[in-house]
Amino acid sequence: MWNKYPETGKIMNSSAQQDRKATVKALTELLNGGHAHVTFEDAVKDVPAAQRCIRAKELPYSIWELVEHIRITQWDILEFSTNPEYRELSWPDDYWPGTEKPADEAAWEKTIAQIRQDREKFIALLKKPENDLYTPFAHGNGQNLIREAMLIADHTSYHTGQIILVRRLLGIW
Template identity: 50%
Template sequence: MEQDSALRAHLVKLLSGGQAYQPLSTLLKDLSAETAGKTVQDLPYTIWQLVDHMRYTLEDILEFINNPNYQEPNWPDDYWPKEKAPGNQAALDKSINAISKGKQEMIKLVQDTSNDLYKPFPHGDGQTLLREALLVAEHNAYHVGEVIVLRRLLGDWE
């Protein structure tokens, strides 16, 4: 039981960020829609596309966890926004807030000791809550690094 509690605590820290990289709340704070939609030469995506991709992917993972009738979207078309920039600041803020909400939902799933971290989902092909939590953390960490680099290249980060 002690090991289970320790693992859950480590997962929460990993999902929250801030140990090896900036937490999302810090990274995305004060991000403007204008900056989020700017392109950088030789990069195929904008900050907006990364942020909205992170939102969509997190929501998709949570849908998989919670819905036994889950239908996988088409990769990569359904996972990436077509538009380079958000329609406005409200659209960007909505996507950022959805990431925060989804991350908190994942943390609650991990913290709930009635959820077996190792039991495969009956509607999957071996995925477990542990695997999905690690996937969210890895996916977010990967894209957090990209957003930081883009913000620096755009002169919008220290």
């Protein structure tokens, strides 16, 4: 069976549709985490407020700084993937928070919620059949949707591991 995507005019046979579906399923699982490593949600669950802002000895970041960095970076990748008018952030200043701790509990919760929401938006982007996973974005320099999905998963996983390391050093893991 052949399907034509209304927005792109591209035609995809049922085998290609199945391949795409399997790829999107695997990317969704990768973005949600939990197979070979702890999920982001588990890593930040029940972190005492007083310890979110502590920089363990010899480490240049607190748990809050890592969490906020994940939020900023994931948002930036989502923005790049959806906005042809994307404006690049300045590295490293725009990718890290300006403070070692959240302003209050509401700021912490808002950051955690935003990470979930932006991840869900990115997964929805992947699931839209009219969004080609492999075609480079017109506004980039070779990046495509599948690369950006793997970038989010890789980046979040890396920093989730650091969150666990900080928790271990603080005696809260």
